[in-house]
Amino acid sequence: MRTLHWFRNDLRLQDNPALLAACQQGAVLPVFILDTDEPARSALGGASRAWLHRSLTALNASLNNNLVMLKGSAQTLIPDLCARYQIEAVTWNRGYEPWTIQRDSGLKTALKARGLAVTSFNGALLFEPWDTVKKDGFPYRVYTPFYKHCMANLSPRIPGVLNATRIRVVPHAEQAGLESLALRPPVTWDDAMLTDWTPGEQGAQRRLQHFLATGMGDYREGRDFPAKRSVSGLSAHLHFGEISPHQVLASARAESPSDDNQAHFIKELVWREFSYNLLYHFPTLQEKNLQAKFDHFPWEANEALLKAWQTGQTGYPIVDAGMRELWQTGSMHNRVRMIVASFLVKNLRLHWHHGERWFWDCLVDADLASNSASWQWAAGCGCDAAPYFRIFNPTTQGQRFDPDGEYTRRYVPELLGLPNQYLYEPWACPVEISRAAGIVMGKDYPAPIVEVKASREAALLAFSEMKRRAAG
DNA sequence: CCTGGAGTTGTCCTA
DNA sequence: TTAGGACAACTCCAG
Numbered sequence: 001m002r003t004l005h006w007f008r009n010d011l012r013l014q015d016n017p018a019l020l021a022a023c024q025q026g027a028v029l030p031v032f033i034l035d036t037d038e039p040a041r042s043a044l045g046g047a048s049r050a051w052l053h054r055s056l057t058a059l060n061a062s063l064n065n066n067l068v069m070l071k072g073s074a075q076t077l078i079p080d081l082c083a084r085y086q087i088e089a090v091t092w093n094r095g096y097e098p099w100t101i102q103r104d105s106g107l108k109t110a111l112k113a114r115g116l117a118v119t120s121f122n123g124a125l126l127f128e129p130w131d132t133v134k135k136d137g138f139p140y141r142v143y144t145p146f147y148k149h150c151m152a153n154l155s156p157r158i159p160g161v162l163n164a165t166r167i168r169v170v171p172h173a174e175q176a177g178l179e180s181l182a183l184r185p186p187v188t189w190d191d192a193m194l195t196d197w198t199p200g201e202q203g204a205q206r207r208l209q210h211f212l213a214t215g216m217g218d219y220r221e222g223r224d225f226p227a228k229r230s231v232s233g234l235s236a237h238l239h240f241g242e243i244s245p246h247q248v249l250a251s252a253r254a255e256s257p258s259d260d261n262q263a264h265f266i267k268e269l270v271w272r273e274f275s276y277n278l279l280y281h282f283p284t285l286q287e288k289n290l291q292a293k294f295d296h297f298p299w300e301a302n303e304a305l306l307k308a309w310q311t312g313q314t315g316y317p318i319v320d321a322g323m324r325e326l327w328q329t330g331s332m333h334n335r336v337r338m339i340v341a342s343f344l345v346k347n348l349r350l351h352w353h354h355g356e357r358w359f360w361d362c363l364v365d366a367d368l369a370s371n372s373a374s375w376q377w378a379a380g381c382g383c384d385a386a387p388y389f390r391i392f393n394p395t396t397q398g399q400r401f402d403p404d405g406e407y408t409r410r411y412v413p414e415l416l417g418l419p420n421q422y423l424y425e426p427w428a429c430p431v432e433i434s435r436a437a438g439i440v441m442g443k444d445y446p447a448p449i450v451e452v453k454a455s456r457e458a459a460l461l462a463f464s465e466m467k468r469r470a471a472g
Numbered sequence: 473c474c475t476g477g478a479g480t481t482g483t484c485c486t487a
Numbered sequence: 488t489t490a491g492g493a494c495a496a497c498t499c500c501a502g
Contacts, residue, residue: 142478143479145500387495456483
């Protein structure tokens with residue numbers, strides 16, 4: 001039997017249930033499509049496109065350059081390919097974005113009507129979102145009960161092994177190839193951005209092994225310190241399916257002691273599941289406040305403040321370091337993501353949509369479920385969100401989690417000579433000291449664009465105002 | 473249906 | 488200096 005395997009966010013050969021099924025029933029036509037039917041708001045951001053370009057390069061190489069890569073409408077391209085190459089079956093791993101679900105179910109119906117055998121698989125999640133519901137049938141809205149449910153019902157999948165050298169590929173004459181997808185930016189800024197990353201299945205496995213060897217032993221504490229990098233760095237690999245959560249879970253359990261560190265790491269994997277759970281059950285997650293009372297929240301509209309945040313020119317060093325890390329590397333340490341998010345939605349009081357969009361365009365790990373759920377969490381309008389009075393103080397956070405300024409100075413080098421004592425409140429640095437460090441405050445480094453104490457109080461007032469209106 | 477316990481990641485003030 | 492409580496109730500979840 002000839003099967004078309006449609007690669008989407010499952011860009012790996014190992015532990016890929018849909019690909020394995022295709023290979024087991026005969027010859028395979030491996031296909032990737034950059035779907036031009038995708039709605040504009042879901043279209044990949046620049047950083048993700050650059051990552052995808054490399055990931056597809058890696059996947060194509062592991063398939064001996066047999067991967068068919070096309071740009072266009074999947075709804076027409078898939079049936080066309082099936083007809084051209086006498087395909088009898090189609091496989092893919094499921095996606096969970098609303099538009100993906102809609103497209104896939106339509107396509108499945110159309111293909112079945114043509115007599116093709118179409119099968120979809122779970123290749124991206126530990127749990128299908130429709131399986132993680134409460135006893136009353138409704139979805140979880142609070143993380144901890146969701147987590148407990150998951151841990152009680154977790155049945156590890158033995159990662160499926162595929163002998164890549166024995167994949168029989170359907171001979172084809174598709175010439176278009178990777179360059180026709182035009183994923184790389186016209187000005188190739190992406191080389192510099194991706195120096196620390198290796199997209200693709202091999203890179204994902206190496207990243208996992210590196211983390212298990214160097215980060216896991218310290219994970220519970222160390223993950224909060226951006227200079228340490230005790231985090232896994234697997235988010236982009238997971239997003240594109242270069243590695244599966246089952247593979248990560250199995251390796252973590254097999255190769256690290258089952259202690260508090262491992263438990264906390266698994267909790268983070270389950271957070272990813274929780275986000276997909278929310279996206280599936282609340283498909284408007286990207287746009288609509290999960291807590292409707294936030295529809296009345298008095299957000300500010302200020303282009304200059306937004307621009308300062310985006311470019312890392314807020315005058316708060318830990319915030320600026322994070323935003324510049326994002327711009328330069330396509331990523332940001334988790335602790336710092338929370339700090340910059342809190343700053344945007346509470347101190348600047350700009351709508352979380354601005355943060356969601358900027359992250360979407362800049363992150364190599366941009367993921368509809370995780371990004372939307374996390375921004376709603378930070379803004380306080382999500383399920384099980386941070387309480388509104390929890391407002392991060394960028395000075396305190398910097399002092400606590402980057403006490404030596406190693407991380408902050410890496411991305412805010414103009415403050416290299418500033419003593420640690422003043423690093424997180426440079427405006428308070430006596431002029432003779434900053435002059436000795438060669439810094440003119442307000443010129444070499446911006447003065448704070450808002451005052452933390454006043455903006456915090458204004459945010460708290462806005463929240464209580466919102467609640468008053470919601471109640472009335 | 474009722475009830476009790478709990479809820480990712482903080483800050484600030486007071487004693 | 489440091490430890491503890493307030494912040495604001497409210498909803499969610501399990502028994």
